Amino acid sequence: MSGLATVSSSDSPARYDIAIVGGGLVGASLAVALRGSGRRVLLVEAFAPDSAAQPSFDERTTALGNASRRVFEALKVWPAMRAEAAPINAIHVSDAGRFAFARLEAARLGLDALGYVVPNRVIGRALWSALSMDSALSLRVPARVESLERQADAVTLGIVSDTGVESVSASLIVACDGGASKVRELLGIAATVDDYSQHAVIANVLTDLPNDGVAYERFTPAGPMALLPLAAGPEAGWRMLVWAARPEDAQRLQQLDAAQFLREWQQAFGWRAGRALRLGARARYPLALTRSDASVAERVVLIGNAAQALHPVAGQGFNLGLRDAAALAESLMETRGDWGDAQLLAGFVGARQADRDGVVRFTDTLVRTFSDTRPMVAGLRDAGLLLFDLLPPAKQALSRVSLGFGRRTPRLARGLPLR
Numbered sequence: 001m002s003g004l005a006t007v008s009s010s011d012s013p014a015r016y017d018i019a020i021v022g023g024g025l026v027g028a029s030l031a032v033a034l035r036g037s038g039r040r041v042l043l044v045e046a047f048a049p050d051s052a053a054q055p056s057f058d059e060r061t062t063a064l065g066n067a068s069r070r071v072f073e074a075l076k077v078w079p080a081m082r083a084e085a086a087p088i089n090a091i092h093v094s095d096a097g098r099f100a101f102a103r104l105e106a107a108r109l110g111l112d113a114l115g116y117v118v119p120n121r122v123i124g125r126a127l128w129s130a131l132s133m134d135s136a137l138s139l140r141v142p143a144r145v146e147s148l149e150r151q152a153d154a155v156t157l158g159i160v161s162d163t164g165v166e167s168v169s170a171s172l173i174v175a176c177d178g179g180a181s182k183v184r185e186l187l188g189i190a191a192t193v194d195d196y197s198q199h200a201v202i203a204n205v206l207t208d209l210p211n212d213g214v215a216y217e218r219f220t221p222a223g224p225m226a227l228l229p230l231a232a233g234p235e236a237g238w239r240m241l242v243w244a245a246r247p248e249d250a251q252r253l254q255q256l257d258a259a260q261f262l263r264e265w266q267q268a269f270g271w272r273a274g275r276a277l278r279l280g281a282r283a284r285y286p287l288a289l290t291r292s293d294a295s296v297a298e299r300v301v302l303i304g305n306a307a308q309a310l311h312p313v314a315g316q317g318f319n320l321g322l323r324d325a326a327a328l329a330e331s332l333m334e335t336r337g338d339w340g341d342a343q344l345l346a347g348f349v350g351a352r353q354a355d356r357d358g359v360v361r362f363t364d365t366l367v368r369t370f371s372d373t374r375p376m377v378a379g380l381r382d383a384g385l386l387l388f389d390l391l392p393p394a395k396q397a398l399s400r401v402s403l404g405f406g407r408r409t410p411r412l413a414r415g416l417p418l419r
């Protein structure tokens, strides 16, 4: 067995149909989608969902596309998020120092909202309270998967917790353990990492104008900056800033006193959203495109950030990971036999390929094109933004990105229950 050795025991390990490793945004969503499957489901998560150290349900907010909202509606967890979900009524895209901009408005596209901004902690609370009511689900939390060994008909995991080391085996392991996936490492699967040489500084900002449900995406040579509306509650009228900058600049921004930070932000962003008044706590995230060289192995499948971790520009990472979870739950629920069946897993990964490739290309192209300072490229960007602003079909097409790039959108993302 690779990694830590398991405690030897004469008892055979507890047996499951599926073990989900990682109960963050994607793993917890998958576990919720598998409620009522009648199968033996195990979820292993390293941090208690309400712990300050929980890395998925931290101080960030997530912009959910309409397809993700439909998934959560179909899973009946949306009502627990709705009150703290800020609808995005419009998206304003601009290029710092250039004249062109584009505006996408929900009402003009016949939509209630282009998407919703929800604090990660709220999503975590909604998903985990649904899980806590599922008596058929086995949980190990806080507990870490530290080793993995394959047999012909199962995979055995070594799980370490405060109470010791335990072995469990499952017909299928789903790695939802994030960009630095332990499962991927234990399988010996490499990942290709393209470092963007950018870090994102996040913080809540209060300005003297109401946020009006407008999300701003502003591209600067150092990296893109997003300003997202926050909903009612203690954050009413506040916005979440995601500011990507060169690593050394981001570190400096994180350490500046609040007044100086807000002055620099105002200078970089401009006055469209009003005058900056107050600043919340800051956190910093290094940004890279990390793609696992394979997302399937014998009786193991990787989804969410474990398969592909993206730059947060345009807020696509979790939306893509949630479609991974929705599509996998759909394939599993339609299968009467072995959930670790090689053909089933190959079919799932094949069906997800176009969506994954499409979203990776889309976000990577946005980051690289808008960071390019060459005058000709900047001129083409101006033309592109102007054209986009004038072309209703282009706006319709962009508003459908939340459905994904694949030929088939998962049932849950279309608002349909699993069979």
Ligand SMILES: Cc1cc2nc3c(=O)[nH]c(=O)nc-3n(C[C@H](O)[C@H](O)[C@H](O)COP(=O)(O)OP(=O)(O)OC[C@H]3O[C@@H](n4cnc5c(N)ncnc54)[C@H](O)[C@@H]3O)c2cc1C
Pocket: 021, 022, 023, 024, 025, 026, 027, 044, 045, 046, 047, 054, 055, 056, 060, 061, 062, 063, 064, 143, 144, 145, 146, 176, 177, 178, 179, 182, 183, 200, 202, 242, 285, 303, 304, 305, 306, 310, 312, 314, 315, 316, 317, 318, 319, 320, 321
């Ligand atoms: C600044 C920023 C802003 C973002 N904004 C958006 C946005 O607006 N919209 C969007 O769609 N996406 C956004 N994203 C991307 C999004 O956060 C990720 O795609 C999402 O967190 C992926 O979820 P995940 O569950 O796959 O992985 P993670 O969130 O990394 O969760 C992994 C989980 O696995 C657990 N774990 C790890 N190792 C083990 C182990 N060995 N055993 C047990 N458990 C383990 C961890 O504790 C964690 O809970 C943003 C990302 C960043 C950095």
